[in-house]
Amino acid sequence: MASADHPQSGIAANPRSGISVRPLTGEEIAAGLGDLADLRIRVFAAYPYLYDGDAAYEAEYLREYAAAPDAVLVAAFDGDRVVGAATAAPMLHQKAEFRAPFEARGLDVARLFYFGESVLLPEYRGHGIGHAFFDQREAQARRCGADAACFAAVIRPGDHPARPAGYTPLDAFWTKRGYAPIDGLVTELGWKDHGEDGESVKPMQYWLRQW
Known part of the structure; x- marks a missing residue:
């Protein structure tokens, strides 16, 4: 995929007619949380997350997210319809279990931005x-004085029974963006997979980029 971003305007044009991408901040985030919750449940239902979405959990999680200072929600619009979204906020304001692997290594979380979900409906993928x-x-992270950004990706075994034939992970895309997995920098997060009776804890590998 090729970037079609125009950071100077805050709007990202897209080759697909009618698509725009722009960051929301402050009160705009709260207005977009309903769409983000729906997208999370729909997109994360697929492999590798297999998330059996829970509306009550989504409401609590997103309320906490929106309250974080300097948080940003980047939304992709097809006309007035939200078809994708991505989030970011300072790591300093994330849950203790998300900060812990960095703090254990003596890394300054006050200079680190955490990228949360990045969800996009399948029919809009491959257009930048x-x-x-x-x-x-990344622009928001720099504006807030961060000198590095990270995200966490679920670790699934290569022989997982739900892995689709021909599945290609996003590792190559992330690497091209300048991110790399850091050995031993792993956290854990629990959610209910489709087909499970309850939540189970999954390992999440951190990827990091410094600038």
Whole structure:
């Protein structure tokens, strides 16, 4: 995918007619949380997350996110319809279990931005929107004085029974963006997979980029 971002205007044009990508901040975030919750449940239902979405959990999680100072929600619009979204906020304001692997290594979380979900409906993929999400979140991180950004990706075994034939992970895309997995920098997060009776804890590998 090729970036079609225009960071100077805060708007990312896209080759797909009618698509725009722009960051929301402050009160605009709260207005977009309903769409983000729906997208999270729909997109994360697929492999590798297999998330059996829970509306009550989404409401609590997103309320906490929106309250974080300097948080940004980047939304992709097809006309007035939100078809994708990505989030970012200072790591300093994330849950203790998200900060812990960095703090254990003596890394300054006050200079680190955490990129949360990046969700996009399948029919809109392959048009540069993923790059625009990263461009806008990295711009917000720099504005807030961060000198590095990270995200966490679920670790699934290669022989997982739900892995689709021909599945290609996003590792190559992330590497092209300048991110790399850091050995031993792993956290854990629990959610309910489709087909599970309850939540189970999954390992999450951190990827990091410094600038």
